[in-house]
Amino acid sequence: MSSVSDLSDDDRPLGAPNGAPNGHHNPNNGNGHVPGQQALSSMSDDEEMPLAAPPRRTLKRKKPIYAESSSSEDDTPLASSPAKLASSAAISMPGAAQATTVPTSAANGKINGTGHTSKAVVSDDADDDAPKPKRAEKKPAKKKIKTETPAASDDDDDKPIAAIKKSSVPRKRKVKVESDADSSSDDDKPLAKKKAPAKKPRASKAKKEEGSEDEIPKPKKAAKAKKAAAEGSPVKGKRKEKVKEEEEEVFRWWDQDPNGDGSVKWKTLEHNGVIFPPPYEPLPSNVKMKYHGKVLDLPPAAEEVAGFYAALLESDHAQDAKFNKNFFEDWQTVLKKHPPRDGTKVTNFLHCDFRPMFEYFETEKAKKKSLSAQEKKDAKKIKDDLELKYTTCLLDGRKEKVGNFRVEPPGLFRGRGEHPKKGALKYRVSPEDITINIGKGVPIPVPNMPGKWKEVLHDNTVTWLATWTENVNGNHKYVFLAAGSSLKGQSDMLKFEKARELKKHIDRIRMNYNVDLKSKVMADRQRATAMYLIDKLALRAGNEKGEDEAETVGCCSLRCIHVTLEAPNFLIFDFLGKDSIRYYNRVPVEPQIFKNIRIFKENKDDEDNLFDRVNTAGLNKHLQTEMKGLTAKVFRTFNASSTFQRLLDENDLKNATLQEKLNAYNKANREVAILCNHRRAAPKTHAQSMEKEADKHRGLKYDRMKLRHALFKIDKKFRKKEQYIEDESDIDDEWIVTHEETMKAKDIEKAEKKFAKENEKLVEAGKTEQKPSVLKDRIAEIEKDYAALAKERGTEKAELKRDRPAEKIEEAIEKLDEKIKAHKLQIIDRDEGKEVALGTSKINYLDPRITAAWCKTHDVPVEKLFSKTLMVKFPWALEVDEDWKF
Template identity: 60%
Template sequence: MFNSDLTAFSDDDAPLASQPGRSQGPATNGHVVTNGNGRPRVSDTDDEPMSEDDDIPLSQTTRTKPEPATPSLKRKVVQSEDTDSSDDDAPLASSQSSFAKARKSAAVPMPGAMKATTVSTKAVNGKKMKPAPSDSDSDSDDQPLGSQVASSSKSKKAPAKKKRKLKEESDEEEPKPKPSSAKRAPKRVKKEEVGSETETPKPARRGKVKSEGVDEKKVKAKKKKQGDEEDEEVYKWWEQDPDQTVEGDGTAKWTTLEHSGVIFPPPYEPLPDHVKMKYGGKPVDLPPASEEVAGFYAAMLETDHAKDKTFNKNFFDDWLKVLKKNPPLNGIKITDFHRCDFRPIFEYFESEKAKKKALTTAEKKELKKAKDEAEAKYTTCLLDGRKEKVGNFRVEPPGLFRGRGDHPKKGALKLRVHPEDITLNIGKDVPIPTPNVPGKWKDVIHDNTVTWLATWVENVNGNHKYVFLAAGSSLKGQSDMSKFEKARELKKHVDRVRQDYQADLTNKVMQLRQRATAMYFIDVLALRAGNEKGDDEADTVGCCSLRCEHVTLEPPNFVSFDFLGKDSIRYYNRVAVQEQVFKNIRLFKRDKEDADGLFDRVNSYMKGLSAKVFRTYNASITFQRQLDEGTPENGTVQEKLNHYNHANRMVAILCNHQRAVPKTHEQSMVKMKEKLRGFKYERRKLRHALFTADPSFKKKKLYAKDESDLDDDAIAEHEESMKAKDIERAEKKFAKENEKLKEEDKEPQKDSVLEERIKDIEDEYKRLKKERKSGKVTLKRERPVEKLEEAVQKLDEKMKTFKLQMVDREAGKEVALGTSKINYLDPRITAVWCKKHDVPIEKIFSKTLLTKFPWAMESQEAWDNA
């Protein structure tokens, strides 16, 4: 599993065994084994409601932009990854489609895909299906399947809405529900330096506050903050048995709505007179409008974007349009991109960054306080009299569009949004907010059948942008719960759905046969549906928009897929299929060109049954079964976390949630290896201290053997590294002390004080060197033998846990685990699993997800994903 950098894993004192009971095979999605292997997702900044980083408690993961597989590989993009606006929610090709566009394939061969992609013929042939109730006449696309394939029942009226207060323990820093045998509230936790990719650090230790030297004002302020949090009311909408409604179904979502609109970025501030870009070596005097756009590019000068031809071309084309209206004031005519020198502006930006970084902590706090105060009224709204948090209340500033992958419009200019571009949605008879910049709103409406607060159209792709409530709001929570309930409802009827499409695999009507084959792949491989694209959009495809060139047949029954999916993530999969499916694909490709659509006659299966419902269902059922199969009942918390992440990876493979290996991954692993060596070094010192105190310990098996990969050279190297760090810490502490003395108008310490401290450090490491030669170790603080034994045992456990974290980090370097947790895995599965196996949910869910899924946190242990 590991590369050569992790040789320290051979240590016998804490072996790295596989997880007890862990399923080592690929994931199953209910009836087949699946996998996908794709290119990484590259995030843009365009108003994503929740990024994947929101789901990672430890900020250890750096997402990087990948290099394309080949220079000819097209990379284009659509909307943000797996948000509620995804085209996956559209019914499967709701009308006759003509996907046979004359496009060149963006896919390239990728041999050697993971073996987990293989599906055995036995696994997919001859499955018996159970009959299910017939369809109902419901017209709603977003109602649970039970209302369409089973007899519909009247929904219960929601009781009067109540507000309930959250209580908390006096020694907790955040509000939590009242403890009970069935509920366990999340606790506030601090961040560790290292850990598994999805693990939050250990909760803060509780300790007694010493009366001496304690700032009483700070203590009182902290208690006041806790009291304010205790008084904050939380609307537990999930206890009110709300009607499951979704955006666009025409039903009322609110009665009253009052908010402050959106906050616009500040106007552009021109650069100082001495900072000018150059053209052909000559300074250019740009007017503010042109200078601002030049600054957008200058800020990205040292990024990969500035090395991209498409990015540079699009930027320069748009900049020339701005220059035409706002030409240089000194008469220089700019026509050649390669003669432009943006470095003076870049260097100015870098110097400004350095100044901000050099600000004192107090100055930074003041700036943050001023910013928070200016934004405070925009962060919340009043929905039916309740205060709820607003999500993306900031209007995105102008800049250069980056896109994901090789988007054809990357580098294009994103224009500044003005009030005249924005439509507000607000309740009747409430004050209309005033924009924080000059201008008037485009329109103000009062539509209570939608949940957005503001909308506008961005200029690059013509997409509608919306401001919604925050992820943890009641409306968003109801939408999430409705989505997962629909997937759970599918579980009751999936046998009939499969029976239907299995029967149509041999239908004489070509349209129905194609639809059945597409359904088969959406179910088996968790593919997205896909939709038709324009010439200026990304050449990404889903199941229904596959072209013949994307699918290769290999007798007797293997099908290879190779295409660019959503967000230009490459999907490669070689899978065994049913004999009839193989025959159908061969039939669909007959007499067609490579650029022709494979499923050119696909129509919808049934209203409300979208590809995303299948992805959510298959992801959750796969996840549940993986957890059930191998969670080590008597394992440590870290062993259980490793199994949880293993189960999540199986889902990520199923749904093709891949990412680039972070650029800092190898560096991170090297640091972890160094830290592990530090643990071994400490263990060695404790062992030798034991031997000095009681030589009989040398004969005991647990202590007799030396730590692996820790010879004399490694020890000497480690001590040199420790000495360098200690000296660096001493220098920083000395500088900080002098800075504080200067602020207090006192005389700073002399350099001789620092020199004396450094000498003491060097003397200590000389002493350690002598100890190594003599073999007799003396600790700074003398401890009895029993305490030394206990310290060794604790260190062994710590090392074992840390090694498991390293294994988990390495295993997850190419898999994006956050996407599944945010969008596809029913959070109640995680909440119940944590309660059942006594794992703190903070180890898995970040604060963002705990806020997003409060309704799931109170799930009973008896709850089942059924």
């Protein structure tokens, strides 16, 4: 339901007021944040209305000077004023220019397979006199069968999912996309088609050909187990049965004929509702916060809210002035209803000391960490048993996993970036707040806390099981089936197929918006320019934000301050995108785009909208006329997947090692993530983890050194062999001493844990524990081995624990060489990806069939690239043929 997002340096929140005690240690400015909740906005009636032309301003006209000029009529601006070049203190985004660069030599020509135009641009001064290119006339299309399907959603986990219907004939059917009532943003909603005025003949839509290569391929049936494996297998029986049971539980919906009529999503639905968090347990009587240095006796309701803040005392949130202000205001509201028992009036945040509560929480955390493995296992089992019945439901008679079945506990809203409501109190949700959706005639679930459901519905046209509204932003929360469920899988496949269908129309769409770049109608010109930016730079469409929302923008909501012109043809974008992630990009554009942006900025202030004649609703309506179901989101998915496919195909991996293949894959993924602005701040522990990896790398070289020295002891002639002459780099005597001491400590710790575990098993079996002398002897043996290693230092001779012939040692050195090389590549890959979030594009924007086919082609285990979660989410994609292409 959420994802972590990081801000750039200049987005850090203000620090807490100077001199504020509050139990803080070392206050510093920071902006760490935890995912907040996103609003599910719906389109207002106003957005359906055509935009009225803004009143002409009576401002004094100042003619800006640029590297190029034109006297053409179509460049007449709506109003005039000098373009204001906003200075930017932005940090460069490495790799962004390469990932998003658009050739400047192609404006209105034919588009090639890579998505770029290939014809030379007519000079800027001449194109006003040249005849306007005509849109291709529509040809009579073949009769199509319409099937309704839901539109692709920007945040798949937060929206109702529709089922699809698979064609039973080879001909690919045209699908009709229907807007989802619960869509999270306007730019993801396909709008109802509105008849456009026939001003210009438009290029005809691509026909659907029989036997088209773009049809959804039927995945291969799972291969039958070999007879030998069935009759006799080295795998243990229990493990084999467990794997078999798991395989049988997977519903292969992609082999069925899914119900996708756009209305009924299920016939029967039975579930156990949601699980509520446990009630608040008051703190021990000796744990109290202080006010003005005196103990504050709070009732449970007020103490609980104070505890929310105390738990975050040493986090970046508690150093944020806005977070502190919102928390204190909401806490005072609670204190009015539940005042301190001693009558103390809490009026000043600076006099509050939450540290006693914080220290208690830290002690409790330490206690949990110190539990034995068995105690942790027992606690987890108790928790799992309590939640078991909520984890699954019965959908049309088959068991399906439920996704987010837990109701979020009360707490402080963290938000994303500079959210104006961060620190606000999130109330505890009760059954009276929740609406349940369930099949008719089945038992109504009983809440696990006192109360009755707000409402019980039996709506089989939606796929959510429960819904409620949270109090901070008024967002609607939904409980859906898990990512690997049949309904979710069908929705994912439809989303990627819709993006793949865009391949057939993209040339015509680009031709049409290139014509409109010079339109006499300013609204059409602005819309075409916005489409260019969405297409080429993968920008989100963007919506207007309210006062209570974080000030993030997309293409349609860009303001003049967000785009700077740099002659001759560069645009510099600098704004906060979704999740308050900064988007900074300096990119070359077509001369006509540069000219249009200059016109749109004239006579406007920095805070005025760049596209004052375009909004998201109008843009998506227009996209619907170009291709059924087309939205800005589909463009983004199409560009991400097509770019990813192209980058993977450019690599020659014929004789590459596995790690080289993985690095090539991750590099392509990084470039797409940069294109989509899936950025993050480098993890705080990155330097520390890189140092650990460097030590591990040196450890491998240490092992190689010992093998070399073992060879030298067997025969001195090995010293003269070229591959063994040089010593391992990065290793000196001081490091060797430290490394051996560290290894010795780890081996002793392992011996102690093993000894304790063996005794636990003996006690469980009713046998006598081993004597402490057994452990003492084992430790003595370890110390003896490391004493021998100490004697070998500087001798260039080593004794292995077990004797091996020279040939075997040489083979071991070769294997270590490969391991050292692979580990070096891993270090490089990790360091290059420290500021890029690869997971978002894998989950939402990259067609998983690209990865599955690539893995089969290059003999790479898909488990190396897909986590267990993604394997469960995309089972339908894993059976694709190796020659499949997006």
